[in-house]
Amino acid sequence: MTKTPPPFEPVSSMQLPRFAGVPTFMRLPWVDLDDAAAGQVDIGLIGIPWDGGTTNRPGARHGPRQLRDLSTMIRMANAHTGVSPFKLVNCAELGDCPVNPADVQDTLQRVTTFYGKVADRHITPMTAGGDHLVSLPILRALARSEPLAMVHFDAHTDLFDKYFGEFGYTHGTPFRRAIEEGLLDPKRVVQIGIRGTLVDGADIAWGKERGVRIVMIDELMDRGMEDVMAEACEIVGDAATYVSFDIDSLDPSYAPGTGTPEIGGFSTFEAQRMIRRLYGLNLVGADLVEVSPPFDPTGNTAFVGVSLMFELMCALAVSIDRRRAG
Amino acid sequence: MTKTPPPFEPVSSMQLPRFAGVPTFMRLPWVDLDDAAAGQVDIGLIGIPWDGGTTNRPGARHGPRQLRDLSTMIRMANAHTGVSPFKLVNCAELGDCPVNPADVQDTLQRVTTFYGKVADRHITPMTAGGDHLVSLPILRALARSEPLAMVHFDAHTDLFDKYFGEFGYTHGTPFRRAIEEGLLDPKRVVQIGIRGTLVDGADIAWGKERGVRIVMIDELMDRGMEDVMAEACEIVGDAATYVSFDIDSLDPSYAPGTGTPEIGGFSTFEAQRMIRRLYGLNLVGADLVEVSPPFDPTGNTAFVGVSLMFELMCALAVSIDRRRAG
Amino acid sequence: MTKTPPPFEPVSSMQLPRFAGVPTFMRLPWVDLDDAAAGQVDIGLIGIPWDGGTTNRPGARHGPRQLRDLSTMIRMANAHTGVSPFKLVNCAELGDCPVNPADVQDTLQRVTTFYGKVADRHITPMTAGGDHLVSLPILRALARSEPLAMVHFDAHTDLFDKYFGEFGYTHGTPFRRAIEEGLLDPKRVVQIGIRGTLVDGADIAWGKERGVRIVMIDELMDRGMEDVMAEACEIVGDAATYVSFDIDSLDPSYAPGTGTPEIGGFSTFEAQRMIRRLYGLNLVGADLVEVSPPFDPTGNTAFVGVSLMFELMCALAVSIDRRRAG
Amino acid sequence: MTKTPPPFEPVSSMQLPRFAGVPTFMRLPWVDLDDAAAGQVDIGLIGIPWDGGTTNRPGARHGPRQLRDLSTMIRMANAHTGVSPFKLVNCAELGDCPVNPADVQDTLQRVTTFYGKVADRHITPMTAGGDHLVSLPILRALARSEPLAMVHFDAHTDLFDKYFGEFGYTHGTPFRRAIEEGLLDPKRVVQIGIRGTLVDGADIAWGKERGVRIVMIDELMDRGMEDVMAEACEIVGDAATYVSFDIDSLDPSYAPGTGTPEIGGFSTFEAQRMIRRLYGLNLVGADLVEVSPPFDPTGNTAFVGVSLMFELMCALAVSIDRRRAG
Amino acid sequence: MTKTPPPFEPVSSMQLPRFAGVPTFMRLPWVDLDDAAAGQVDIGLIGIPWDGGTTNRPGARHGPRQLRDLSTMIRMANAHTGVSPFKLVNCAELGDCPVNPADVQDTLQRVTTFYGKVADRHITPMTAGGDHLVSLPILRALARSEPLAMVHFDAHTDLFDKYFGEFGYTHGTPFRRAIEEGLLDPKRVVQIGIRGTLVDGADIAWGKERGVRIVMIDELMDRGMEDVMAEACEIVGDAATYVSFDIDSLDPSYAPGTGTPEIGGFSTFEAQRMIRRLYGLNLVGADLVEVSPPFDPTGNTAFVGVSLMFELMCALAVSIDRRRAG
Amino acid sequence: MTKTPPPFEPVSSMQLPRFAGVPTFMRLPWVDLDDAAAGQVDIGLIGIPWDGGTTNRPGARHGPRQLRDLSTMIRMANAHTGVSPFKLVNCAELGDCPVNPADVQDTLQRVTTFYGKVADRHITPMTAGGDHLVSLPILRALARSEPLAMVHFDAHTDLFDKYFGEFGYTHGTPFRRAIEEGLLDPKRVVQIGIRGTLVDGADIAWGKERGVRIVMIDELMDRGMEDVMAEACEIVGDAATYVSFDIDSLDPSYAPGTGTPEIGGFSTFEAQRMIRRLYGLNLVGADLVEVSPPFDPTGNTAFVGVSLMFELMCALAVSIDRRRAG
Secondary structure, three states: OOOOOOOOOOOOOOOOOOOOOOOOHHHOOEOOOOOHHHHHOOEEEEEOOOOOOOOOOOOHHHHHHHHHHHHOOOOOEEOOOOOOHHHHOOEEEEEEOOOOOOOHHHHHHHHHHHHHHHHHOOOEEEEEOOOHHHHHHHHHHHOOOOOEEEEEEOOOOOOOOOEOOOEOOOOOOHHHHHHHOOOEEEEEEEEEEEOOEEOOOHHHHHHHHHOOEEEEHHHHHHHOHHHHHHHHHHHHOOOEEEEEEEHHHEOOOOOOOOOOOOOOOEOHHHHHHHHHOOOOOEEEEEEEEOOOHHHOOOOHHHHHHHHHHHHHHHHHHHHHHHHHHO | OOOOOOOOOOOOOOOOOOOOOOOOHHHOOEOOOOOHHHHHOOEEEEEOOOOOOOOOOOOHHHHHHHHHHHHOOOOOEEOOOOOOHHHHOOEEEEEEOOOOOOOHHHHHHHHHHHHHHHHHOOOEEEEEOOOHHHHHHHHHHHOOOOOEEEEEEOOOOOOOOOEOOOEOOOOOOHHHHHHHOOOEEEEEEEEEEEOOEEOOOHHHHHHHHHOOEEEEHHHHHHHOHHHHHHHHHHHHOOOEEEEEEEHHHEOOOOOOOOOOOOOOOEOHHHHHHHHHOOOOOEEEEEEEEOOOHHHOOOOHHHHHHHHHHHHHHHHHHHHHHHHHHO | OOOOOOOOOOOOOOOOOOOOOOOOHHHOOEOOOOOHHHHHOOEEEEEEOOOOOOOOOOOHHHHHHHHHHHHOOOOOEEOOOOOOHHHHOOEEEEEEOOOOOOOHHHHHHHHHHHHHHHHHOOOEEEEEEOOHHHHHHHHHHHOOOOOEEEEEEOOOOOOOOOEOOOEOOOOOOHHHHHHHOOOEEEEEEEEEEEOOEEOOOHHHHHHHHHOOEEEEHHHHHHHOHHHHHHHHHHHHOOOEEEEEEEHHHEOOOOOOOOOOOOOOOEOHHHHHHHHHOOOOOEEEEEEEEOOOHHHOOOOHHHHHHHHHHHHHHHHHHHHHHHHHHO | OOOOOOOOOOOOOOOOOOOOOOOOHHHOOEOOOOOHHHHHOOEEEEEOOOOOOOOOOOOHHHHHHHHHHHHOOOOOEEOOOOOOHHHHOOEEEEEEOOOOOOOHHHHHHHHHHHHHHHHHOOOEEEEEOOOHHHHHHHHHHHOOOOOEEEEEEOOOOOOOOOEOOOEOOOOOOHHHHHHHOOOEEEEEEEEEEEOOEEOOOHHHHHHHHOOOEEEEHHHHHHHOHHHHHHHHHHHHOOOEEEEEEEHHHEOOOOOOOOOOOOOOOEOHHHHHHHHHOOOOOEEEEEEEEOOOHHHOOOOHHHHHHHHHHHHHHHHHHHHHHHHHHO | OOOOOOOOOOOOOOOOOOOOOOOOHHHOOEOOOOOHHHHHOOEEEEEOOOOOOOOOOOOHHHHHHHHHHHHOOOOOEEOOOOOOHHHHOOEEEEEEOOOOOOOHHHHHHHHHHHHHHHHHOOOEEEEEOOOHHHHHHHHHHHOOOOOEEEEEEOOOOOOOOOEOOOEOOOOOOHHHHHHHOOOEEEEEEEEEEEOOEEOOOHHHHHHHHOOOEEEEHHHHHHHOHHHHHHHHHHHHOOOEEEEEEEHHHEOOOOOOOOOOOOOOOEOHHHHHHHHHOOOOOEEEEEEEEOOOHHHOOOOHHHHHHHHHHHHHHHHHHHHHHHHHHO | OOOOOOOOOOOOOOOOOOOOOOOOHHHOOEOOOOOHHHHHOOEEEEEOOOOOOOOOOOOHHHHHHHHHHHHOOOOOEEOOOOOOHHHHOOEEEEEEOOOOOOOHHHHHHHHHHHHHHHHHOOOEEEEEOOOHHHHHHHHHHHOOOOOEEEEEEOOOOOOOOOEOOOEOOOOOOHHHHHHHOOOEEEEEEEEEEEOOEEOOOHHHHHHHHOOOEEEEHHHHHHHOHHHHHHHHHHHHOOOEEEEEEEHHHEOOOOOOOOOOOOOOOEOHHHHHHHHHOOOOOEEEEEEEEOOOHHHOOOOHHHHHHHHHHHHHHHHHHHHHHHHHHO
């Protein structure tokens, strides 16, 4: 397992029990980004153990560790779509991205540098956060040539401007900054599941003005997942698209282990259905963020998290496969 | 914050983080009922830290403390209805009502006395229990002039007669006593979400005989929330109406922290929808009871509780505003 | 209570609080299988405190103890169907079946021997697991004369062949072995709720080849519970039918306390509805398995488990009553 | 096990695993106080599932249930003194004493009545609480002929007078009432481990005036367990002596599951040593109280509790054996 | 309680149960630093809800909230020394100090400003952290005229220089910076309880070179608390002395709720003894830091924390009283 | 980190935060036993994720995973002895040993085979269990040429013969089997900390007859650690010695996360002192077993475990260094 791959395959649970072994993501081989083997990787699983953008309850810095632990429960293929990302493309664990727990700007720089290398090697990143601010430096690395489209599942818009006076870089601001920096094309951004009590509504207003399509939870529930996802796919079209899944988009009964829960969310079944509707898109990366282990001592939130990471990997693999077939 | 208000406003999380500060309900100013400022309060948030009526698993006495703690996560406005109770009316923390943990009758008297003062000051009480028996002394204070109507969300009817021989005052009996005492008009009482295993069905039979409208969970699920709530609103009409929300009306996956859970309940999304249907009514008070922190170490049940308290406050505020406009 | 019954009745919570007393299942009298009183028992509640077939996360051996603890919360009658198993037939606690925590084959033999005695006394067994492998030795005792039909609620088919090389007896293999041994008629077996990531799909393929009706979760959700259960009842017809309910068939938000959770499952409300559709069948036994207390420190999973055991008991009681009337 | 004993022996863990079976105390036979077999019992293990005297954090009503659960971990003999209570005398589970969770005086009466029967049958009671007020009605039943001596391990004197105005029956008052009622001879009462912050010191002053020997934790630590216990044994002499062990006498690191912890207590090793020094006394009963399961989700406090109950049973058995030999 | 004090007294638990009411520190009146009443305060209890200096496991930002919650368990007087800080001097809750969760330098400035005001009003601060970096800005405010002496209980020296390259402000560096800035006189600094695995020992070497007296845990255990504290008192002499108590100085069995535990520490009993040896000193402030609620779901660590805060308040009160008498 | 080492060094926490990265033991490089680099390894850290020998409460199979997670908190050097195993010798993570969760004999064979390879490469194994039966197959591999001496810290002798009839391989029997098989020289075996309730004392009698030195907890506490360890060192002398540390030798307040706790044990400080007394011996391997994560949701037991693994590694490193120098 420490040897240079191939093969890029999970250790089978029929050989080694699922709870055993050093926990790499999905029991995949662990490849150093500077190794030659990195050149063969299609999907790279990366942790960003950082919550320095969290203005409320911290803990997401422990997300990647627990997500790795629970990820060894995941098997080979998607029973519902037949897709196996491990068969379709080369998947590998890339370890944790460097961070500085005590400095926001330094961390943003470190993450962008690391993902720059990932992009240079033509690896599609599947990121495990970390708080939601980590999406910003990832987008800086991935959107080097043109603004990306985005499908964004969340209870919050993350389009806020400033906190505590003049502080503009928190887990509530990444997509405001990303739109301002031209990393995202707001007209191709869809936000799904938004809800909760409002500070003042300025985030929603700002997004709408720039063309962001914000689907509040009521609309989602009333129209149904199918209908909304059809619209979402139409909006992003065939643009290079990033998928950002905040675990707090789920109802807290499914994912209590997060720092800023909001009641009245959708279910994991609905999340699975929505992610599977992304198979046709041109995906260039995905993240699953805001899993905060201290708030769920059972570890079930992390299990939900890796189950959805697997769904996202299926969508990424299909997309890579299509591009390759292209 | 310790100074005499105005203003009656929550401390903003953009100034002080949500997890910081002495936790008053919703980060509101703390007003003593004997202060002059109490005269300006429209909605008073009151805790009743008592579970002396609990015949089963205790802990609801710790409810107000944990509800206060989690309530500082609530922001200014309802994203779905646009209502902000803090903008519409004057809201304040009134502290905990006096109780005697070791004596039922003494406690009932203390609560009625306290709520009598609340009523004298024309404050609409939003109560955080405590076990469900606390609704009885509140109703004694609020129904001084005429019987009230009630919309009651619960897994249990709380229409039982006696326990352990001749004991008539427990969290299973408040509304039997209230109807017997003429505090509630049974023909204007609607109970929603009733389910679970039966002792013998005498409670349901007694209620039906007197005209209480009991909506079992099966009927609720089959007809849908909208249809049932339309009927509920019609039943209470424009009578002075009390709203009592027992957290165990929710499915225990949403609210495990309660003493007498019953599986197969409704969701928080459905609860939100139902409460928002109350906006048109003539509401004179509300309570949220039976949050028992020891049974949910994650604190998520209390977060659900305060999120629904906020929904109830929105409904109360709209009602007060209408009466004022009246 | 230690005296020879009758009466076969739960201790009333109006006399002794629900949390009090030595916890027998449902507060029923405890009858030794070798006592004369055993001859009067219709439904026997039996624990199998064993997880020696668990290849993944253990703990189901503690299931019966915690299920007994929580079972004292269950009352007399089903509020939705009016059935009271305690009124309809004689129910009793039979204690735990002998097991050997360190030897699989010895345990299988001990369980079959015990259930052979149960069958000899014409007691219909309602079993609390333990891991799912316990269903195999139960079926060996119950299917002595002819293969049984089965309605099986689960996230997994449990139709796997071998683990860790040549090991054929785990909680993933019971129904493969049972079909091979002629204990189940595969054409009269329905599996409901199957989902999760696949090892390789060989289990599903094997089952389908033999005529097992496998209802994946997507089909269940799309068609609805009513429609699927109508088909299930048609498949098993009036054959002698066993019901096996794996707690992991529920979504983990309802039942996190289990060793191999899969997201995207059905709810307890849906489970109740489906079990109530079994009333018309010719049921000869039921089990509820895979409750693993260490994975749910709140105990809520065990409460869900005993609530569904009560639903299963109602179905068994109706069936026994019909046969008797028959 | 449900048959009339003899033999009065725990089920062996070499036959049935320790975690298996209906949990009676110490896996002993369960004897109804009204059965003929009760006449053969020397030590009766009794639960009092009640915390109606608790003015602070409740939960001790759940103590007996969890103590039973953990008690099945206890084996046959004391490795350090060689004593096996199960060999020396007849031990049996007597079930839970009747209580009324919502009425203090009614409960006191029920407990005294039950223990009156216990005394009538010449059974030495080993009680599992419940909160500390349960000692009062036990003493009322045991001290019918003359005041008892007492060795009392606790962080608190429980010699308070009134709470919340005029309320005289709480878990802080049992021994004040017992001395006032002539149930205890204050000059033969020793209290060991007293500490914590003071309300006003009136309890200590009252005790000292009447001759109670109060050993504060500092004196205990400075003089050592041996020296203090020698004095304690001298004080009670050969008088009929009751032993009351409040789990909060231990440091909370050993027993966090209790309602009124005080830091800076003694260890379980020290507790074992002290209890073993009681072997020479004339003991007539013992209790272990204030285990509150909701405050220790690991269950470790209950395990500590039953381990000390076993030590107390050894001391009781030696005493009974001596009296019989006497 | 919201009115301008006097009296500066905790609400009595004989009137309102300990678990009831809005939780101010020790149930004391809540005084705004800008109110006139602040001029009468001798000891001010202040929370600093911040862990932005934490390089490892976060959560100390939640410390003040949980410490307040548990602090309502503390009564009036020290049973072992007879001191009641509430009788001796005026104690008050001052609320939480302003912080910025996402910016270290901004937070340091805000804390120093707040404590500057505290010092201006001649209030002796008793601080509840927060991580250990909060001691630095407090010392900047308190050591305005001359370097302070310090008695420091900790598992770590907190004399590190830089982290993650050039980052000099973390919870491992406060006293290095304080000595460099001339806020502490290193020759009058005693560190007690130091242990754990070493990074490289440079922190210890740096401290020793400057004259800091570092008492490793082995020396403390071998010499005994009394002897070491006698030396500590001699070292600080009658200089103005600050006391800093890191909860991780305790063994983790007493205080698991902290981010950087080290096994093999001292007990709470020993901590109480050591703090009581400080009564003769000239104390100008104290803090208790690094309580991290997410790591102890039982809340027991916070209870230990407030129990030691009470001990520290006794020492501060004696010191203030002496100076006043002076 | 995935590259072929050297250097054999932990990742520094000054570069990557302690909670970050794929968790190998002590943040060491991960070497495959079949790689050339394995030839350079002096101390190999190996997990055995197995609890198939557990007759009571399971969970130790999850030990290695959680021990790895917490092990990243350990730094470079022992503050009290100055030893750094990472500087003295080459330490590496070797991954988990193959096991079969459902078959005891197959697992014993797999472990012996794996450790045979470890021995062939002259690697000194530092094992993380798993239940205590894992020591038996390790000893089979290490004692190929002659019986070993052993220092064994435990609450139990693990010298039992049979369970559940004729079952001779459980976590209570490893050292009986090892002595019978000639793997251990009983006259050079010392067991320290034995206590708890007895089944029948046959295990102790058997050991004593063969010359095993059994130090019960009372003797240890009375004589003191120093004295007992001096005797222990004398007994094993300069024989090749194995060290087996069962986490349940500690008092459960320090290590609640274990399946068979016994109250009244020693502290972590005492354990550290005792292990440091082993520096002079001729050590050939060590294990730390019976950490069962499900029984300690805080993870603190695992932290205690890895802290003691570090102490054991220091002793092993000194021994290897001496032999090399020898």
